[in-house]
Amino acid sequence: xxxxxxxxxxxxxxxxxxxxxxxxxxxxxxxxxxxxxxxxxxxxxxxxxxxxxxxxxxxxxxxxxxxxxxxxxxxxxxxxxxxxxxxxxxxxxxxxxxxxxxxxxxxxxxxxxxxxxxxxxxxxxxxxxxxxxxxxxxxxxxxxxxxxxxxxxxxxxxx
Numbered sequence: 001x002x003x004x005x006x007x008x009x010x011x012x013x014x015x016x017x018x019x020x021x022x023x024x025x026x027x028x029x030x031x032x033x034x035x036x037x038x039x040x041x042x043x044x045x046x047x048x049x050x051x052x053x054x055x056x057x058x059x060x061x062x063x064x065x066x067x068x069x070x071x072x073x074x075x076x077x078x079x080x081x082x083x084x085x086x087x088x089x090x091x092x093x094x095x096x097x098x099x100x101x102x103x104x105x106x107x108x109x110x111x112x113x114x115x116x117x118x119x120x121x122x123x124x125x126x127x128x129x130x131x132x133x134x135x136x137x138x139x140x141x142x143x144x145x146x147x148x149x150x151x152x153x154x155x156x157x158x159x
Contacts, residue, residue, distance in 0.1 A: 002106055004099040006091035010081070012074055012100070016107035020073040021047040027072040030058060030065065044069070046108065049116055056127055059105055066101055067092050073104075 001015040028044040046055045046069065058065055067089045071078065078088050092100060109120050 002103040004096065004103045006088075006096045006100075007093055008091045010091065012070075012077060014070070014073060014100075014103050014107050016047075016073070016104075016111040021045075021111070023075065024069050024072040027075075028065065028068045030062075047111060049112065049120075052120055052123060055108065056105070056124060059101060059108070060127070060131075063097060063101075066097065066104065069104065070100055 001013050003011050003013050005011050025043045025045050029041040030044045031039055032042045033039055044055075044058070044065075045051065046058075048055070059069075070092070071085055071088055074088070078085070105124060109117060109124060112120050
């Protein structure tokens with residue numbers, strides 16, 4: 001069990017269990033693209049080991065979906081605090097959303113039995129490496145573009 005705080009400073013305890021995974025599957029759907037480009041909604045089974053790469057893609061790119069997932073996992077705590085779904089979701093953004101996402105990923109890794117946990121942890125680590133490499137390339141590209149657009153460089157090109 002791990003904890004994060006929302007933008008209002010409220011602590012939330014995230015524990016990924018069979019029960020919470022089933023709630024997510026019942027309450028959250030994701031869009032999937034079929035072989036022929038057809039799009040359809042499908043329940044989000046975040047604990048399907050065969051689809052773990054896609055689960056990480058959702059957790060790393062679909063921030064509104066992360067809010068829905070957290071709501072499904074934390075619904076009992078939310079109800080105990082007499083918050084509405086909207087009030088809970090409105091307190092997730094920026095740093096609190098980043099912290100919640102990290103907690104969720106860590107819980108996902110630890111959810112699996114030891115024989116799968118290592119594979120899931122390695123996949124998450126590899127995705128971190130690829131992400132860092134892409135960010136580095138983007139930053140280098142931005143630096144190069146800025147140099148090309150500098151006044152000195154533009155004057156030289158005009159001459």
